[in-house]
Amino acid sequence: MRDDKAGELELRSFKGRPKLSEEIAGQLRQLIQGGELMPGTQLPTENAMIEQFGVSRTVVREAVAALSADGLVNARQGRGVFVANDLTQQPFRLGDSRLSERDHIVQIMELRLSLEVEAAGLAAQRRTSEDLREIEDAFERMVEAQRSGQEGAEQDFAFHLRIAEATQNTYIAKFIRYLGPFIIPRPARRTVTGGEREVYLEGLTQEHANIRDAIADQDEAAAIEAMRIHLSRGLALNRSLVQS
C-alpha cells in the first residue's frame, strides 16, 4: 500500500491535510471498533505495520500514541501493542454528528435537562450548609451580572454547576461541567431589547429563585419541579428561536 496519490482532490475542508499518522490511526481505530481486532489481541509489530502501511516508524508510533491516549490500546515495552480488553475507557464525545444546528442545540438541552432535574432533587437532599451558601452566592452574582446589562450566561451556568456539585456525586458534576461549553457560547443571541428584556429576566430570576429556595428547604420534589419548569422553558425557547 504505497502512497496512493492522496494529494489530488481529497475532501479539502478548511482543515486540509490529512496527516499520515492520523490516517493510519483512523484505519487502526476502524479495525478495532469494527471487531476485527478483538480485545486482548496483539496488534502487528511496528515493523510489520511499517511494511503493511508503507510508512515510517515515526508515523506508526504517533498513530499508536494517539490510540493509546484514547485508551483504545496499550503498548508494553518488550511485548507489543495490545487492544485494551476493557474498552470502557474509550472516551465519550459529543458533536461529531451530522445533526443540524437546531437539532444539536435541542438535543444537548434535553440531555442537560434530564440530568439537572434529578440533580436538583439530589442536591436538595444532600446539600451541606456550605453548598447552600455557595449556591446563594452564585445566584446573587448571576442577578448582579444581568442587572448590570451583561449576558450573564457564564454566571447562569456557574449557578447550575454549583447545584450539580451539591449532589455530592462527582460524576454528575463532572458531566455537567463537560456539557458547559456546549451550552454557554451560543452565539445565536436572542436580541431582546428594552422592556421586553426586563420581563424576560424577571421571569428567569424567579425560576432560579424557586430552585434555590427548594434546595434551601431541602424539598426534593419542589426542587425537581422547579428545575424542570426552568429548563423546559429554556428548551421551548430554543426550539422556537432556532426554528425561524
Place this chain on the structure above:
Amino acid sequence: MRDDKAGELELRSFKGRPKLSEEIAGQLRQLIQGGELMPGTQLPTENAMIEQFGVSRTVVREAVAALSADGLVNARQGRGVFVANDLTQQPFRLGDSRLSERDHIVQIMELRLSLEVEAAGLAAQRRTSEDLREIEDAFERMVEAQRSGQEGAEQDFAFHLRIAEATQNTYIAKFIRYLGPFIIPRPARRTVTGGEREVYLEGLTQEHANIRDAIADQDEAAAIEAMRIHLSRGLALNRSLVQS
C-alpha cells in the same frame, strides 16, 4: 494442551515507568487546562520543548500527537502547534477518579438514573410503533434469558438502551450506550439462590413490564415514575450490597 488462557489480569494500576511522552503530554495538558495557555495561543515550538523538557523530538511529537487526538491542540505544518480555540472537543471519561469501588458504582448508577428517568418520559412521548415493537422484543428476550437461568444483564441493558433510543435523541442514546460497560460487567454477583431468586426476578420483571406498558400507553408521567421506581430499587440494592 495449549489452552489459550492469555486472560491476564490487566491490573496495571501503577505502571512502573510512565512513558516519557505521556509525562510530557500530562504537563502540557495541565498547562492548557490550567489556563496558562489560552485557546488560540501557540505552544512552544518543538525545538523549544526539546530544550525545555530535555527530551528528544520523538517524545515531544508523540506527546503532541496524543493531545491532538484529544482535540486539545491542533498542529499546522509550517506554522506551529496551537491550543484549540474550541475546547468543547475534549472528551469526557469516567473512572480516572479515586473513589472507592462502592462509591464508584453508586455514583454511576445515580448518573444513569438521572438520565433514564427522563428518557423514559421522552420515550413515552415520542416512541414510534417501530420503537415500541423493538422495546417489547427486548423485553421478551430479557425475560427469556432470565427464565433460562442466565444472568440476563446484557439483555437488561439492551432493553434500557432501546428505550433511550426511542427518545429520538441521539445524544441521550449515545451516552447511555457509553455508560453500558460501566454497568454490565459487575462481577460482584449477588448469589441469590433458588426460591429467593424467583421472587427477585418476578419483581424485576414486573418493574420492567410497568415501564414497557407506560411507554406503550404513551403515558409520560407513568413512564417516569416506573423508571424511577425501578432504578431506585436497583440503586438501593447496590448500596446495601457493596456495603458489607
Place this chain on the structure above:
DNA sequence: TCTTCTCAGTCATCATACAACAGTTGATAT
C-alpha cells in the same frame, strides 16, 4: 530439577536528515 545465562523480539528513546509548508525579505523587472 533448579538456577542462571544467553538471545532474539519488541517497544522506548535519541539523533540526524530531508520534505512540505508558511511567512518574510530583498532583488529584480517593469
Place this chain on the structure above:
DNA sequence: ATATCAACTGTTGTATGATGACTGAGAAGA
C-alpha cells in the same frame, strides 16, 4: 516607485539508523 518573484528562515511532517530497556523462552550449567 511599484509589482513580481526568488531566496531565506523557521516551522511541522516524514524517513531512517542506532541504541537502550524490557520480555519471554530456550540453552547451559549445577
